[in-house]
Amino acid sequence: MVDWVSLTIPFAYLGILIGSLATFSSLYRKRKAAKSSTLEPWFGPNVQRDIYLSLLHLEPEPGKEKSPAVPDGVLKAALLHRAVEDIRRILEVKNAKQALSNLLQRGSVGDDLWQRFLRAEKEIEAELRDVVEEANALQSGWGQTIFQSANEMHHNAILREKLIAVQAQGKSDKEWWQQEKASIQSKFMKELEEGEKDPTKPASTLGGDKVGSDEDTVLVESGGPIASGALSISKGGTSKKRKGGKK
Amino acid sequence: MTTDPLDTFTSLPLTLDPTSKSLSSPLPDLTTPLTNLTQLQRALLSTPSQTPPPPSSTNPKRSAQIAKMRDQGNASLRKSSSLASAQEAVTLYTYGLEMALTRPPWEPVQLVREECALLYSNRAQAYMGAQMWPEAAADAECSVECKRTGNGKAWWRRGKCLCEMGRWREAGEWVESGLEVEGEKEGGKEREELVGLRKEIVRFLDEERRRGGR
Numbered sequence: 001m002v003d004w005v006s007l008t009i010p011f012a013y014l015g016i017l018i019g020s021l022a023t024f025s026s027l028y029r030k031r032k033a034a035k036s037s038t039l040e041p042w043f044g045p046n047v048q049r050d051i052y053l054s055l056l057h058l059e060p061e062p063g064k065e066k067s068p069a070v071p072d073g074v075l076k077a078a079l080l081h082r083a084v085e086d087i088r089r090i091l092e093v094k095n096a097k098q099a100l101s102n103l104l105q106r107g108s109v110g111d112d113l114w115q116r117f118l119r120a121e122k123e124i125e126a127e128l129r130d131v132v133e134e135a136n137a138l139q140s141g142w143g144q145t146i147f148q149s150a151n152e153m154h155h156n157a158i159l160r161e162k163l164i165a166v167q168a169q170g171k172s173d174k175e176w177w178q179q180e181k182a183s184i185q186s187k188f189m190k191e192l193e194e195g196e197k198d199p200t201k202p203a204s205t206l207g208g209d210k211v212g213s214d215e216d217t218v219l220v221e222s223g224g225p226i227a228s229g230a231l232s233i234s235k236g237g238t239s240k241k242r243k244g245g246k247k
Numbered sequence: 248m249t250t251d252p253l254d255t256f257t258s259l260p261l262t263l264d265p266t267s268k269s270l271s272s273p274l275p276d277l278t279t280p281l282t283n284l285t286q287l288q289r290a291l292l293s294t295p296s297q298t299p300p301p302p303s304s305t306n307p308k309r310s311a312q313i314a315k316m317r318d319q320g321n322a323s324l325r326k327s328s329s330l331a332s333a334q335e336a337v338t339l340y341t342y343g344l345e346m347a348l349t350r351p352p353w354e355p356v357q358l359v360r361e362e363c364a365l366l367y368s369n370r371a372q373a374y375m376g377a378q379m380w381p382e383a384a385a386d387a388e389c390s391v392e393c394k395r396t397g398n399g400k401a402w403w404r405r406g407k408c409l410c411e412m413g414r415w416r417e418a419g420e421w422v423e424s425g426l427e428v429e430g431e432k433e434g435g436k437e438r439e440e441l442v443g444l445r446k447e448i449v450r451f452l453d454e455e456r457r458r459g460g461r
Contacts, residue, residue, distance in 0.1 A: 045257060047280055053256040055270075058263065071268055073297040077288035080299065080353075081280070138298075145301040149353035152302050156356045160348065163363070163389050170385020177381045177412055 039112060042120030043092075048085040049127070052078040052134075076138055083131050083150035084157075089124050091154075097121075290351050299353040306354075309346060313362055316343030317369065324373055333376035340370035364394035368401040375404065384408035395428050399437030402429065406444050415455070419448045 055070050055078055100117055103109045132143035261272050261281075269285045272278070291297045320339035323332050347362040367390035374383035387405035391398055402425030409418035422445045429438055 047277070050257045050259050051261070051277070051280060051284065054259040054261050055263075057258065058261065059258075070263060073288045073291055074263070074268055074270070074284070076297055077284050077291055080287060080291075081284055139296060142298050145299070148302050149299040152354060152356050153352045156350075156352045156354075156359060159356055159359065159393070162392050163348075166389050166392060167385055170381055170388075173381040173385065180412070 039116050039119070042116050043089055046082075046085060046089075046127075048078070048082040052082045072138065079131065079134055079138065080146065080150060080153070083135075083146050084153050086124065086127055086131060087147065087150045087154045089120075090128070093117075093121055093124060287352070293351070299351070302353065302355045305350075305358060309350065310358075310362075313343045313346050313366070316340065316346065317366060320369060320373065324369075324376065328376060330377055333373045336373040337370055337377070340366050340373060344370070360393040364390045364398060364401070367393065368398065368404065371401065371404045371408075375408065378411075380408045380411045384412070391425075397429075399425070399429055399435070399441055403437065403441050403444055406441070406448075410444070410448065410451075415448055415451055419445070419452065422448060 052075070055075060058070060096117065100109065100114065104111075104114050128147070131146065135146040136143040259272060259277065260274065261270055261277075263270055268288065270281045272281060291299065294300060316339050320336040320343070323336040323339060326332050344363065344366045347359060347366060350359055367386045371383040371386035371390065374380075374386060384405050387401045387408065390401035391405070394401075402422070406418045406422040406425065409415070409421060422441060425441055426438075426445065429441065
């Protein structure tokens, strides 16, 4: 015969033990989840995703019952932009991962940062899956190529940005060069005037018997820089010519 | 309760114009993304089923047009070294560049790089023919941006333009990095020219130093 009364004691003991462990575990997990969700997200708000989802759930205009139907083209464009944003984020995550794990091993960064990073990584993976599903829903088979297209779009945008920046720099260079050219030209004019004013100076230093012929050579020399200077104006040229003028 | 960020989104106040299919929003932050969106949507109209085709397939017509512009520009440069033909070449290359840069954004970036590297480099040459040094320098730099290795001509052109503008020191640095990128062992005429330009720059800087020291 089983003594039920004396058996209740070990069962009660087991029950209390398991119960308290379960309570502790669930409380602990809840707290941990709450803590990690209060951590600042790695990335800012994903505007492209918000636009796409807002388009899907467009509010009906006041006075109308049905919400306006969004054309497929608009949705596809929005989804493509969302994919581009995801590419940007996943590249950032990939680039940061190695460096961050190194820093974590050395203890240079806190665990919080690592937690935030892992969460971002998990989120982006889910986001990619979501985009592929949406793409396949909009157009069968698009899910396979949407990220290829998005990748090209991302790199195209970077390239064009860079080219625009270089061309803008070229424009400001052009303005600088206009002023520089003008100042070089005015220098030439001054040299020309000086050259005309004192053709006697080098002649007198040379002095001597054949004044006439010396004057001729001086005139040719002082004429030289202006003629060639007008053809190709360059600083390198000026200094060389100036040297020639000095002798 | 905590909410999963993947299940939620921020609802944005968007309005859709049913005729033009363009979107608008009272939030100023959204103006740029929405304009881009409308542009992309218009670009997508040209594709079958309004979905971008896989990047491997491109429109051969555009490539042919761009190549034609480049060939015509080259022919114009070869015809004579006058200012007028240089300007004509600049115009032709500019058309080609416009076509290359307005390719649909989902087309392979590598293709754009190849085409633009050539066009920018050639336009730099045409500008040099017209003695428009700053424009030529900017174009040569763009060409290098598109294609860093195996682009010795563009490296040389920008170096030369900087010399012509009297920015010798900058030119020296530029040519040095060009030689670094092109690699020491790779021979060929382009590299020799780059080495020659480096010599010229070094000689000039030495001369300047001596004059300054005197």
